[in-house]
Amino acid sequence: MNTKEKIFDVSLDLFSKRGYDSVSLREIAEEVGIKKSSIYSHYSSKEAILMDIFEYFTDLFEYDDLINSKELVLSEDNDVLIENPELFYHMGSEAIRGMFKEERNLKIWKLIFIQMHYNEKIRNFFQKEMLLKPLIFWENFFAILKEKGIIRADSNPQLLAKEYYSFPIFLLLEICAKYDDIPESCLDDFFKQAEEHARFLLDCVKVK
Template sequence: MTISTKEKIFYISLDLFSQKGFSGVSIREITREVGIKESSLYNHFSSKDEILESIFNFFREDFSKTLPPLETLNEILQKHSVKSFLRAGLHNFKKYMEDETGQKMWRLLQVEQFRSPLAREIILHDLYGKTIEFLEIVFTKFIEFKKIRPYNPKVLAIEYQYPVFSLLTEYNILKFDGKGTAEVEKKLEQHIDFFLNTILEK
């Protein structure tokens, strides 16, 4: 499939930024890789900052699709066990991070979080905040359906998801280095099993 010059700039910039960081990449380097003149880039983006912003906004939109719509939750949660739901959620996260573009965007966010206010906002609001809010709703419903013990659902969301975030960061680092991920994947499975053993109704 043929992609436009703007898309080439986008994906090549993403590749370079994710490897070297935003500050380590010049407009000249981007245009050389794309195969256009420096002046031609400004027909598509006003600045390097605008390219980065477009990448982050794309990530924001794309990542939001990893969570099912709230209006479908009741049906999903009634059909699935707690274990199968959590495993499916983990599978979606891993699938996103195994995608080459997803890996690069995740890595870029990690690299830029202390330089870019937008990167920090996405990590704190979209990755952490929205995921915890979503899981709080999920655990509230599981309690209503008497599938889990009646603990504070927000605490459950935090206790479950923060180790997942940490282990997925480790997973992404190993993938970047071309190292095996079997051990960290085992840790993720063990985390789910331990968590389920704590919250499931006996």
């Protein structure tokens, strides 16, 4: 691991546990084992470190092979989606689960959830990347199922998307509020509960 990567990881660890605004560049440098001035060879400011963390996290979703596989494309031609929407959800869940096996990625989630109330940039990132984009995805998901007659004609895709997505968000908030370092067993339970909720909700609106 090079110095820039150490700065990234130490900053993320401190930000996620103590809050972005409570951590100084001097403290980051001390944890890394370098002088404060050496940080400027890699980052122009503390905010630049935060922006690098966000860029890294955004790229995970944009370039991950599993998340962007053809089986998870929202399309009326996607046989998995049309024939077995529960499997479609499960495959997406497993892709996210694989991503969350990385401790670094869990810390970013914690940073975003805990600190969004205190920092405008974190709040804006949460609203755009963690709320708006997923909700658009799930609204389109239900719109396709409605168009294909898989769910009831009186279903509201926008409302269903919010209901579908709100439970995992609640679970994440609960976990982040409870643990400094999220145990893997807790993460396993999170995905189990989220998938059970998804199956239950879909079953409620499916055409019988």
